[in-house]
Amino acid sequence: MLVYRHSDCLLKDNGFNHPERKERIDSILESIKQIKDFKIEFKDAPLADIENISLVHPKKHIEKIFSNIPKSGLIGVEKEPYADTMLCPNSKKAILRSCGAGIAAANDLMNKNERVFCAIRPPGHHAETIKAMGFCFVNNIAVTARYLQNKYKVNKVAIIDFDVHHGNGTQEIFYNDETVSYASSHEFPLFPGTGSEQETGVNNIFNAPLKTGMKSKEFLKIFDQKILKPIDKFKPEIILISAGFDAHTRDPLANINLESEDFYEITKRIVDLANIHSEGRVISFLEGGYDLLALSESIKHHLFALKR
Numbered sequence: 001m002l003v004y005r006h007s008d009c010l011l012k013d014n015g016f017n018h019p020e021r022k023e024r025i026d027s028i029l030e031s032i033k034q035i036k037d038f039k040i041e042f043k044d045a046p047l048a049d050i051e052n053i054s055l056v057h058p059k060k061h062i063e064k065i066f067s068n069i070p071k072s073g074l075i076g077v078e079k080e081p082y083a084d085t086m087l088c089p090n091s092k093k094a095i096l097r098s099c100g101a102g103i104a105a106a107n108d109l110m111n112k113n114e115r116v117f118c119a120i121r122p123p124g125h126h127a128e129t130i131k132a133m134g135f136c137f138v139n140n141i142a143v144t145a146r147y148l149q150n151k152y153k154v155n156k157v158a159i160i161d162f163d164v165h166h167g168n169g170t171q172e173i174f175y176n177d178e179t180v181s182y183a184s185s186h187e188f189p190l191f192p193g194t195g196s197e198q199e200t201g202v203n204n205i206f207n208a209p210l211k212t213g214m215k216s217k218e219f220l221k222i223f224d225q226k227i228l229k230p231i232d233k234f235k236p237e238i239i240l241i242s243a244g245f246d247a248h249t250r251d252p253l254a255n256i257n258l259e260s261e262d263f264y265e266i267t268k269r270i271v272d273l274a275n276i277h278s279e280g281r282v283i284s285f286l287e288g289g290y291d292l293l294a295l296s297e298s299i300k301h302h303l304f305a306l307k308r
Contacts, residue, residue, distance in 0.1 A: 004104060117306060122137055141170060164253070215257045248289065248294035
């Protein structure tokens with residue numbers, strides 16, 4: 001199994017007491033290094049090429065984000081009081097490495113049949129075609145999906161998102177595209193406010209809104225019915241995972257009560273589906289997850305299931 005990461009992702013600063021902080025990656029990588037049961041190869045994420053990013057985001061939009069990067073201090077890209085998507089002097093390389101990890105992972109997946117986890121930040125699933133928000137600037141998973149279609153002529157890609165927040169960006173990008181299925185389980189209502197069951201795109205969007213306080217057993221039942229069942233019918237050639245670990249009971253930003261072990265079961269079911277339809281081809285991208293202990297525990301369970 002491959003894990004992509006880069007020290008540039010640690011340099012992205014969001015300011016004091018911000019939940020999306022470098023320690024998230026530190027804690028994940030430290031936890032992965034403790035795994036002795038199977039071999040994990042670490043690779044440095046390359047810088048993404050603007051041409052590949054422009055498969056999803058217009059060049060002018062990306063250039064505008066980069067032109068707003070400050071020489072010192074922090075600048076929020078949203079209007080107050082919601083300015084929590086921050087640009088710092090080190091943002092550009094972190095953004096490009098996070099997206100580049102997905103591109104490199106796609107090449108490894110297609111050329112070497114390697115499953116990959118991208119331990120990167122900033123995350124991506126809230127980034128819309130021409131809007132940065134929710135700690136996200138470039139939609140890493142969407143760019144990878146488009147790259148796979150463009151470079152390797154993959155016809156059908158499924159994106160499964162178990163982050164506790166709805167991936168409004170991924171949904172918006174593929175809303176009218178029947179070649180990409182997007183399925184998301186998320187607490188509702190919660191930021192960003194999208195993700196009702198009525199949002200169905202061209203019958204390629206599958207939302208599973210979750211009630212506050214939901215526990216493992218009910219979650220897995222809904223995940224099977226509302227997420228895995230429609231993706232099974234879609235028969236994807238590749239499955240990409242938006243892996244957020246903020247549905248964990250310890251997470252400070254949400255109120256779903258999954259335990260660390262549940263992420264093994266969730267991932268196992270996705271991998272089983274990939275083994276049926278997709279020749280086992282899976283790439284997973286880190287999205288949310290803001291409690292360090294929950295992250296370090298959950299990531300081990302995720303990778304144990306991913307390597308199957």
